[in-house]
Amino acid sequence: MRYGVIADDFTGATDVASMLVRAGLRTVQAIGVPRGPAPDADAVVVALKSRTTPAAAAVAESLAALEWLRAAGARRFYFKYCSTFDSTPQGNIGPVADALMHALGTDLTVVCPAFPENGRTIYMGHLFVGEALLSDSGMRDHPLTPMRDASLVRLLQGQVPAGQQVGLVPHAIVAQGAEAVRGKLAALRATGVRYAVTDALTNQDLCAIAEACEELPLVTAASGLALGMKSGGAAAAAQAAQLPPVGGAAAVVSGSCSVATQGQVANWMDAGRPAFKVDAARCEDGGAALAQEALAWAASRLPAGPVLVYATANPAEVRAVQQRFGVERAGAMVEACLARVARGLVDQGVRRLVIAGGETSGAVVKELEIAQLRIGPTIAPGVPWTWAPQRGLLLALKSGNFGTPDFFERAIAMSA
Ligand SMILES: Nc1ncnc2c1ncn2[C@@H]1O[C@H](COP(=O)(O)OP(=O)(O)OP(=O)(O)O)[C@@H](O)[C@H]1O
Numbered sequence: 292m293r294y295g296v297i298a299d300d301f302t303g304a305t306d307v308a309s310m311l312v313r314a315g316l317r318t319v320q321a322i323g324v325p326r327g328p329a330p331d332a333d334a335v336v337v338a339l340k341s342r343t344t345p346a347a348a349a350v351a352e353s354l355a356a357l358e359w360l361r362a363a364g365a366r367r368f369y370f371k372y373c374s375t376f377d378s379t380p381q382g383n384i385g386p387v388a389d390a391l392m393h394a395l396g397t398d399l400t401v402v403c404p405a406f407p408e409n410g411r412t413i414y415m416g417h418l419f420v421g422e423a424l425l426s427d428s429g430m431r432d433h434p435l436t437p438m439r440d441a442s443l444v445r446l447l448q449g450q451v452p453a454g455q456q457v458g459l460v461p462h463a464i465v466a467q468g469a470e471a472v473r474g475k476l477a478a479l480r481a482t483g484v485r486y487a488v489t490d491a492l493t494n495q496d497l498c499a500i501a502e503a504c505e506e507l508p509l510v511t512a513a514s515g516l517a518l519g520m521k522s523g524g525a526a527a528a529a530q531a532a533q534l535p536p537v538g539g540a541a542a543v544v545s546g547s548c549s550v551a552t553q554g555q556v557a558n559w560m561d562a563g564r565p566a567f568k569v570d571a572a573r574c575e576d577g578g579a580a581l582a583q584e585a586l587a588w589a590a591s592r593l594p595a596g597p598v599l600v601y602a603t604a605n606p607a608e609v610r611a612v613q614q615r616f617g618v619e620r621a622g623a624m625v626e627a628c629l630a631r632v633a634r635g636l637v638d639q640g641v642r643r644l645v646i647a648g649g650e651t652s653g654a655v656v657k658e659l660e661i662a663q664l665r666i667g668p669t670i671a672p673g674v675p676w677t678w679a680p681q682r683g684l685l686l687a688l689k690s691g692n693f694g695t696p697d698f699f700e701r702a703i704a705m706s707a
């Protein structure tokens with residue numbers, strides 16, 4: 292294995308795994324830190340659920356993943372976080388990056404959440420979502436990690452230990468190519484910069500940055516940078532096309548409240564498709580009773596076609612629930628209910644399951660005790676179908692803000 296990737300959530304992990312496959316690397320995704328031997332692959336992505344946990348726990352889990360990946364033979368490492376830099380004011384991107392750098396004995400890394408194919412670009416160290424600054428995008432109202440500043444330099448400076456410096460490789464340098472980026476990184480390192488935020492507007496920029504980073508033991512980025520990783524050949528593309536055909540019912544479980552998911556849920560219902568709303572305020576007991584209701588509802592509809600169970604709500608509804616229960620508790624209650632629903636749906640014969648939301652995906656995959664995923668064909672940039680062999684199940688773990696309004700229908704049609 293050449294590359295070891297540590298991803299801070301589950302949808303982010305399938306996102307970067309699908310980019311590595313596109314780059315020609317045979318890639319396996321492990322759910323949590325694996326216990327067994329290394330799989331036969333060019334890259335292993337360890338999916339953690341560490342984006343919103345306390346920083347010390349995120350650091351400990353990430354270091355455990357690093358240790359396993361090193362023992363499994365990885366020589367270069369990639370810390371994957373969100374293309375909207377999702378993090379709480381206390382971290383966790385800064386603390387995890389710092390800990391990984393210490394463990395690897397390196398004094399410089401890059402910071403590059405750009406993903407141009409999904410509208411995430413970086414200019415003068417500021418992150419844009421489409422035409423809006425991150426702080427003006429739907430991410431302002433994210434239930435767990437509201438992002439109200441678009442300056443990556445300032446955001447990261449607030450997360451790393453005091454005294455550590457964050458610098459910038461501006462687009463004027465990136466546009467000149469890998470050699471210029473390499474030179475700028477060396478210059479920043481000489482002035483004591485430890486974290487270099489790199490502007491990137493296009494995939495070509497990402498390829499230049501990836502090439503300039505070939506000597507660095509660690510990069511930190513969203514999935515876009517993986518497109519520029521050194522290719523392992525055509526084998527991976529063939530691998531991606533080869534998920535086993537799966538019959539059985541299809542369903543969608545959505546716990547994402549991101550703008551794109553809201554559109555996808557609305558699109559599903561506008562077409563008159565069956566949908567059950569999970570009322571977050573009724574999940575106080577971990578959602579056991581409500582999950583039973585949802586499953587009874589689904590049982591009578593699944594024979595006729597796919598169903599959607601969703602907690603997706605607008606910012607005002609989410610705020611009301613959070614004010615009543617607290618942010619963390621509200622999130623955990625809903626996740627617990629949706630995880631029960633997902634398990635029940637699989638028990639009812641669902642074999643093609645779309646999950647919307649990273650935290651939600653983490654809760655579902657843990658509930659289903661899935662240890663490993665094989666990466667399949669891409670549904671939308673950053674979202675592949677994956678295959679969970681232990682369960683004989685196709686899973687699409689959709690990042691909150693990815694996909695067109697018809698994503699759910701498109702994913703299900705593709706898997707038929
Ligand atoms: N109606 C609701 N009220 C309060 N919290 C909710 C509600 N619906 C969902 N949630 C919580 O909001 C959080 C959404 O996070 P999740 O990571 O699943 O989606 P996302 O952030 O849109 O996706 P991604 O991380 O892939 O961008 C979860 O913890 C979920 O339980």
Ligand SMILES: O=C(O)[C@@H](O)C(=O)CO
Nearest residue numbers: 303306373374513649690
């Ligand atoms: O980078 C992204 O936007 C996604 O892979 C993600 O991490 C969403 O949780």
